[in-house]
Amino acid sequence: MSAAGNANSANASGRVPGAQGRDGLWAPWRRVHALRDLDPAELEALGVRLVLLDRDNTCVPRGETDPTDEVVAWCAEARGVGLALALVSNNWDREGLERTSSQLECPVVSFAMKPLPHGLRRAMAEAGVPREQTILVGDQLFTDVLAGRLAGVRVALVDPQSERDLFYAKPMRKVERRLLRGVPYEGEGETGDGAGSAPSAPRASEPGEGDLPEP
Numbered sequence: 001m002s003a004a005g006n007a008n009s010a011n012a013s014g015r016v017p018g019a020q021g022r023d024g025l026w027a028p029w030r031r032v033h034a035l036r037d038l039d040p041a042e043l044e045a046l047g048v049r050l051v052l053l054d055r056d057n058t059c060v061p062r063g064e065t066d067p068t069d070e071v072v073a074w075c076a077e078a079r080g081v082g083l084a085l086a087l088v089s090n091n092w093d094r095e096g097l098e099r100t101s102s103q104l105e106c107p108v109v110s111f112a113m114k115p116l117p118h119g120l121r122r123a124m125a126e127a128g129v130p131r132e133q134t135i136l137v138g139d140q141l142f143t144d145v146l147a148g149r150l151a152g153v154r155v156a157l158v159d160p161q162s163e164r165d166l167f168y169a170k171p172m173r174k175v176e177r178r179l180l181r182g183v184p185y186e187g188e189g190e191t192g193d194g195a196g197s198a199p200s201a202p203r204a205s206e207p208g209e210g211d212l213p214e215p
């Protein structure tokens, strides 16, 4: 079921429908190829008020200095429908982060140390938006998805923009690929890429499954 099918189901408490995955600590809420696959108007209709954005390989391809035009346009569209944005990055390059923050017109939490949840909590506190109305968009299971899980924030997992990764991320990518076998991209059904071959594979959770778990 697409999230659009639940667009009218935001409950009266303001809590956005859609639990974090119940099938694994790193189960994403939604799996899409890129930020462009998330419709800002749909998110707003679901009750989302704040979108936390990972920077590297989600907004800015690894090895480059600027976000893609597509990401810049997406952020403008998101602001246009009333969504607040914030970057939450493990990067400690303050100059680079401030540049991206300026380009995307949103605040930034640097050196967030994801998967620790503190950076996400700080961004939510600064925006004045509770976790129930917040999502995180990121490209890594063991930093972004896990951090979201620990902070009680739903996470949309995107493909990394670039094949380039920091040296210590490469082994994790292999594990990620295995864990994500059989986890379909939204709207595409089962991938057929070894579906069912990884017993511990997380499955993208369906919007409307229930409330968020306690962090």
Ligand SMILES: [Mg+2]
Pocket (backbone or CB within 6 Å): 054, 055, 056, 057, 058, 138, 139, 140
């Ligand atoms: Mg990243």
